[in-house]
Amino acid sequence: MRITQGAFSFLPDLTDTQIKRQIQYCLDSGWAVNVEFTDDPHPRNTFWEMWDLPMFEVRDAAGVMIEINKCRKVRGDTHYIRLNAFDNGHGCESVRLSFIVGRPNSEPGYALTRQEGPGRTIVYTTRAYAADKPEGNRYRD
Amino acid sequence: MSLPPNFSCHRSERRRRAISETTRTADSHANCAVHAVNDLKAEFAATGLGAVLEDLDRDLVGLAPVKQRIREIATLLLVNKVRKRLGLEGDTPTLHMSFTGNAGTGKTTVALRMAEILNRLGYIRKGHIVSVTRDDLVGQYIGHTAPKTKEILKKAMGGVLFIDEAYYLHRAENERDYGQEAIEILLQVMESQRDDLVVILAGYDDKMDAFFRSNPGFRSRVAHHIDFPDYSDGELLEIAERMMARQNYVLAPDAREALADYIVLRRRQPLFANARSVRNALDRARLRHSTRVFEGSCGGVSAADLSTLRGPDILASRVFQERQQALGGS
Numbered sequence: 001m002r003i004t005q006g007a008f009s010f011l012p013d014l015t016d017t018q019i020k021r022q023i024q025y026c027l028d029s030g031w032a033v034n035v036e037f038t039d040d041p042h043p044r045n046t047f048w049e050m051w052d053l054p055m056f057e058v059r060d061a062a063g064v065m066i067e068i069n070k071c072r073k074v075r076g077d078t079h080y081i082r083l084n085a086f087d088n089g090h091g092c093e094s095v096r097l098s099f100i101v102g103r104p105n106s107e108p109g110y111a112l113t114r115q116e117g118p119g120r121t122i123v124y125t126t127r128a129y130a131a132d133k134p135e136g137n138r139y140r141d
Numbered sequence: 142m143s144l145p146p147n148f149s150c151h152r153s154e155r156r157r158r159a160i161s162e163t164t165r166t167a168d169s170h171a172n173c174a175v176h177a178v179n180d181l182k183a184e185f186a187a188t189g190l191g192a193v194l195e196d197l198d199r200d201l202v203g204l205a206p207v208k209q210r211i212r213e214i215a216t217l218l219l220v221n222k223v224r225k226r227l228g229l230e231g232d233t234p235t236l237h238m239s240f241t242g243n244a245g246t247g248k249t250t251v252a253l254r255m256a257e258i259l260n261r262l263g264y265i266r267k268g269h270i271v272s273v274t275r276d277d278l279v280g281q282y283i284g285h286t287a288p289k290t291k292e293i294l295k296k297a298m299g300g301v302l303f304i305d306e307a308y309y310l311h312r313a314e315n316e317r318d319y320g321q322e323a324i325e326i327l328l329q330v331m332e333s334q335r336d337d338l339v340v341i342l343a344g345y346d347d348k349m350d351a352f353f354r355s356n357p358g359f360r361s362r363v364a365h366h367i368d369f370p371d372y373s374d375g376e377l378l379e380i381a382e383r384m385m386a387r388q389n390y391v392l393a394p395d396a397r398e399a400l401a402d403y404i405v406l407r408r409r410q411p412l413f414a415n416a417r418s419v420r421n422a423l424d425r426a427r428l429r430h431s432t433r434v435f436e437g438s439c440g441g442v443s444a445a446d447l448s449t450l451r452g453p454d455i456l457a458s459r460v461f462q463e464r465q466q467a468l469g470g471s
Contacts, residue, residue: 059267060299062337066291 001109003041006082006098016065019083019101023061026085031096032056034086035067037079039104039138041128048082051075068101077105078139104130104139184223188261190215197254202383203376204247210367211251211258218262235364236264237331239307239353240343242369245415248343249305251369255341256301265339267299275309278323286319290326298337307342308352328358372415377404381419385450390427395452406460426454 004010014022026033033055036048051071058064064083071081081102084095108129115123130138185191194215197208217234224230236259240248253270260268273293280286294302304310312318331340342363344352353360372380378401385392392400400422407418430450434442 055295057296058298059269059296060337062334063295063298066295066298 001107002103003043003080003107005041005043006100008099013103014099014101019068020061020065022097022099023064023083023085026097027059027061027064029085029087029096030089031085031087033058033064034084035064035071035081035101036084037071037075037081037102039079039135040131041080041107042126042131048080051081054086072102076102079104106139106141181219181223185219188219188263190219190258190261193254193258193261197251197258201247201250201254202379203372204251204369207247207251207367207369210365211255214365215258215262218259218264222263233264233336235335235362237335237340237363238342238365238367239349239363240341240367240369241346241349243345243371243415245417245419246369246371247416248369249303252301252303252341252343255339259301259339265300269300270303271297271300272303272305274305275320278304278310278327279319281319283319286322287326290323294326294330294338298334300338302338302340304340304342306344308344308348311352311355313351313355324356324359328362331362374401374404374408377416377419380416381423384420384423389448391445391449393449393451396426396450396455399452399455403455403458403460406464410460410463422455422458423450425458426450429457430454 008014023033034053035051037051038045038048052067055064055067068081068083075081079102080100082098082100085097087094087096110126110128113125113127115125117123133140194212197211201208214236218236221231221234238255240252242248249272252272256265256268256270259265271293277293278286278290280289310320310324312320327340330338340363342349342359346368353363378397381400381404382392382397403422404419407413407422427450433451433454434446438446
């Protein structure tokens, strides 16, 4: 199951050219861009691991693409990679744009667990099949 | 069943068509040549490059060969742009440059202009310049250099990376010097990301020659070697006047004469650094000027007093005193 998180995730995967143009838009707006990755795709897992430091002084998307490609080389195929753009402007001071730029080769999806509660209530929870394996070994065949 | 057209076939086909179309119009319209020229001129006007080149001519004294070379590069890029539109595209030309010349001949100033010119021509996307020296690229311990160099390269993407005193990157006497690592990363990026960044190396003539000799990879990747000639005495005087004018100072006629003499004398001394020597001399003259005005003032001073350098301000220089001693001694 293809997970959908962040912007553009209901669209087909962006090509590198499209990613570059999105990044350029972020940089031109004065937002700090950073790359993050994780192998725990649960929607409530908001803190992904940082790939290197946020790029505050990069002026052109080509510089960010270097980092994305480096991250893909090391973490690609087994991790989700996303790009965040942080706006430090007054009144915003939070992430403006976040989208996935890399996915594992296969995404097994989630199991839905139903738990009987008091009375006849049912508590639902989702659990990624990939999360059965220990961290770092997920999404490997 | 028809096969999809091969991409390269398709491109060469398009190119052939573009050429044949051009020749056809050449046959049918006698004034095609005029059209084409007009087009290029219009293209030139559209980039707003004329103004930049004019500024370059006006603001920088002398440096005729450098200006000539910059014009050539600008024209090349312009023609390339038009060719691309007609489907005649080749590889993007490499624009890495090396600026060699003595101290104070305007290498950094021209590099700044270069970034603007390349930006106007659409060759680089941002037109900013990241100016670095060995310190910014080379680390202090093992594993420090690569991230440092890459960080700088990331910042420079879409603009110009200006490496001042580039020959310091290579230390021939120490083969385990980390500079070599920085050089390797630079070479790799210069080759693989030609579209994203232009590297300009600058340094003194002789040392850069030695640098290129020991790093043949650099020599072949740098397409344009531009040599900055020394300024003549007249040019230096003109530069001095412009510097003063920029700071709202005026040179009195006797100060101007003294400065002309100063330049001649200073050139004979060691460590002469062209425009930089002149700038330093003027800074010291300003110092003496303010002392003179301060000590000579009783009551009010006029704006003219405060902004006019006179002969004695310059004649008090060490250079003249040394000449006096030499004359006295002989």
